[in-house]
Every structure is written in C-alpha cells, then in structure tokens.
Amino acid sequence: DAGVIQSPRHEVTEMGQEVTLRCKPISGHNSLFWYRQTMMRGLELLIYFNNNVPIDDSGMPEDRFSAKMPNASFSTLKIQPSEPRDSAVYFCASTIGGEGYTFGSGTRLTVV
Amino acid sequence: SQQGEEDPQALSIQEGENATMNCSYKTSINNLQWYRQNSGRGLVHLILIRSNEREKHSGRLRVTLDTSKKSSSLLITASRAADTASYFCATDNFGNEKLTFGTGTRLTIIP
Numbered sequence: 001d002a003g004v005i006q007s008p009r010h011e012v013t014e015m016g017q018e019v020t021l022r023c024k025p026i027s028g029h030n031s032l033f034w035y036r037q038t039m040m041r042g043l044e045l046l047i048y049f050n051n052n053v054p055i056d057d058s059g060m061p062e063d064r065f066s067a068k069m070p071n072a073s074f075s076t077l078k079i080q081p082s083e084p085r086d087s088a089v090y091f092c093a094s095t096i097g098g099e100g101y102t103f104g105s106g107t108r109l110t111v112v
Numbered sequence: 113s114q115q116g117e118e119d120p121q122a123l124s125i126q127e128g129e130n131a132t133m134n135c136s137y138k139t140s141i142n143n144l145q146w147y148r149q150n151s152g153r154g155l156v157h158l159i160l161i162r163s164n165e166r167e168k169h170s171g172r173l174r175v176t177l178d179t180s181k182k183s184s185s186l187l188i189t190a191s192r193a194a195d196t197a198s199y200f201c202a203t204d205n206f207g208n209e210k211l212t213f214g215t216g217t218r219l220t221i222i223p
Contacts, residue, residue: 043213098209103154
C-alpha cells in the first residue's frame, strides 16, 4: 500500500480564493481524520469520519471550512474563502481498530 | 486544546546515549500513543500503550504509563542520528479513535 496520499503537497493561494485539499486513505481503514499543524497551536483535530460519516466536526474553525467523504477512498477539505491565518500544514490520517494512525505527508498551505 | 504536555520541549544528546521524554495528560484515557515527526514530514506511529498496561517495548523504544500520575515516558536507547525528530504523545480519551496530541519534544542527536 502506498500509504495515505495527500495532494497537493504545497499550495500557495491569494486571500479570498477557494482551496481544496485531497486525501486518499489506506484501503480498508474506516476512520479518517483531518488535522492542522501550526507552530502556535500545534496539532489540532478539525474533523473525523467513521465509515464515511462525519462524527465530530467541533474542531472546524469556521463556516469557511467544510469537509466531505463521498466514499471510502477519498476525502476533501475545502476552505472558502481562504485567509492568511489559515496558513498551516494540513494532515490527513486514517486508521482501523484504534491501532494507531497512518498520516499522509501533509499539504503546506500558504495564503497570501 | 492540548491534552498532553511533553517535557522537555527540546533535548540534545550525544549519539549512543539514551533519550527520555515525558508526557503528562489531564483526563482519563483509553490508550496513549507516541509518534515521531521528521522535519517536513507526516507523523509516524511508534507505539501504543493501553490504560491497563504499565510498560511496553518495541525495539529500542520503551514506554511506561502511570495512570495514577497521568503520565507516560518514552525511552529511546542507544540513540542514533536518525532518531533526530520531534516526538509527540497522543491520548485516546474515549476509545473512539479520536486522538489529542501533545506539544511535542524536539530531539536532536549529536553525532
């Protein structure tokens, strides 16, 4: 398995633009998580899905953020409109059976 | 919010020495996990210890858990330059796979 695959690896966008981050979890994993990492706030859980259903989105900072998981092999995190304070590294992770997460390589987002 | 606090925030040791990192948490847990993050990369799962376990080993890693003190430690023996990374503890508080990560310890191994 190629692991958790995220795209793009880097994204630079102008304030106000829409940004879509993508994630392909490991085949067979039934839980998927989106985290954001910044120097100031560390790793923050944004939302997680179980069997494609959003279970907890309490970490989503604002209505500008939305996430979907249309099937077991794909998830998106969308920011619209983007703001400079959204600049961070966004990680996707998947797991099954609570035996530890497998993280993707992350998307480094810069909003200018 | 951060559940775990790692201590120290940064640690530099000579290659071959042992490295010990500590993690304290605030509420009861189902399990506690340790992860490593190399610069610019995603986190890698190292080891998981359940609330009813006190010690666990994996290769050069030794993890202890003291639920009465709400603390855990990660020991890396015979450190290598490749162990240079940030190390995070993470707690599963409700057995629902949702992890809350600590602030991390940045470990530097000096060749």
